[in-house]
Amino acid sequence: MRKNIKTHAKLVGIIGHPIVHSWSPIIHETAFKFTKQNYEYAAFDVLPKYLRDALKGLTALGIVGCNVTVPHKEAVLEFLDEVSADARLVGAVNTIYVENEMLVGHNTDVDGVVEALKPFREQISNQSVTLFGAGGGARAVVYSLISYFRPEQIYVINRDTSRAELLKKFFADSQNYRNIKINELHNLNEAEAIKKSKLVVNATPVGMFPGVGESIMIDDTVDLEGKIFFDLVYNPVHTAFLKTARKKNAIIVSGLEMLYYQAAKAFELWTGVAMPLEKVRAKLDQKFIDASAPKERKVSVQ
């Protein structure tokens, strides 16, 4: 955990395990400076066996709230007093706000996905989508797509098809959405799914630092011109998946977009103040791109 917390500062933070890859602290710290608020953002590495105790500690220590990341996003649900409708329908929480000693769970990843894809709403609605992954991030993507973009069909491609089947059942039961088709990763149907799709999303950690250069395979023969490629991975900002897509004239959306927008919503929940996103981006965009340059130097932005 960070040391030298300013006296009288209000505290927010992030819980996950491991936690070193996160860029959330620098985004929030920058926004606190711009809005002149006396808050600190701390990173807590919490083992799964201590999750319940860590959450109890939020109220006990007067912590305003926290972000939740892998592997706790689904597990925290049972320890919360209230859960927002979005988080309940996604089945995962990425932000907790302590309100009158009650732990309230939200899913601002949904805001992140919706805002990142908003410029393409017209293009996506009533079209097909290919989604790699079936974890917490993928669930936020599916929920956002169903609720705000109404795609005709979603092809979910995952290594573990039973996990993808659970996701399919979850959204059939909770949202009455029955247009999810499951494929196993590295099956020839992938290329077919991408060919039919307007939007292709990577919601796996493949390509994330330190695995820079790895990519969910994109069949060389598929024409990607005009398709939209969205990678949830944000470190590096320009992943191998996005670079391949850009070379083939696809439109690309980096995970950094989603990261900023989910952070902005969490910031607002905790402080009641809007995050000055333009200013934060002007300060950090280049820093993040530099930090993810392919020199493989140790990334110190956390």
Ligand code: NAP
């Ligand atoms: P998660 O719940 O652990 O799910 C991971 C998913 O990726 C699973 O479907 C898993 O497949 C698949 N996967 C993992 N390793 C793989 C590999 N080597 N090859 C193929 N598939 C693999 O994680 P998550 O929370 O969804 O996060 C996924 C990624 O999204 C992470 O990189 C995370 O940082 C990023 N993310 C970004 C934002 C943002 O704001 N930009 C927000 C949320 C998440 P199996 O089921 O087969 O294991």
